[in-house]
Amino acid sequence: MLESCGATMDDIVKMVVYMRDVNDFDKMNQVYRECFTRGREPARVTVQVPSPMKEFDIEIEVIAVLPS
16 A cells, blocks of 8 residues: 555555454564665554454554555
């Protein structure tokens, strides 16, 4: 979706991570660190919530600022 708007992962400025089980935080955080340039990670909020869809354990909402 980012690419279709001309943006990249480096353009993400904020993330909200909704997790079914925050005991999986370390696993999610490992992937998070692989996806972003160190020192340029977006602001992040992580919360534990029940998922209305059983097939999803995590949902991620992002805000990106498009390059001018």
